Amino acid sequence: MNWYTSLFELIDMRSFSNLWFWIALAVVWSTASHWVLGVPFDMVQRARRVGGQTMQDLEDLARINVNRLLYIGRVSGLWLMGLGCFLLSGLAVLGFSYEIEFAQAVFLLGFPMSLVGLLNLSTAKLIESEHASGELLCKRLTRCRLFTQMIGTVSIFVTALWGMYQNLSIGVLG
Secondary structure, three states, X not given: XXXXXXXXXXXXXXXXXXXXXXXXXXXXXXXXXXXXXXXXXXXXXXXXXXXXXXXXXXXXXXXXXXXXXXXHHHXXXXXXXXXXXHHHHHHHXXXXXXXXXXXXXXXXXXXXXXXXXXXXXXXXXHHHHHOOOHHHHHHHHHHHHHHHHHHHHHHHHHHHHHHHXXXXXXXXXX
């Protein structure tokens, strides 16, 4: 037995039984719920409390990120949508038809994040159309964060259920 075989017996390299996958899942959702449209949420809370220059900084940062996101969506949105759908459907077929666990894991990370991307784009359009500033801007960013957290909660739950199912079925069969 060589060191390579010993290492892979010691560390299980399957996705759902690997600690690094679950750490990555936690980091992805923690980051997604903290950075709302590229604005850190603690800045939204501080702007609500303090106002003044802090609110102006929030409005500037939100305006920059909203304009950037909408520009990307308008210029290359269809291409990005097509590429995203292609990748996600490829991962779904590889993962669930051909039972490749790594593809399942990446799909269970990527699909909900694509929903968050669409939510961010929708919120950016709403902020632009309303010319949101002040308390209305804080409300829009807070609502976007709430929906992101809801998507994340459902995603983590589904991923955990699927991961437990995979681990139990491979444990029984293997």
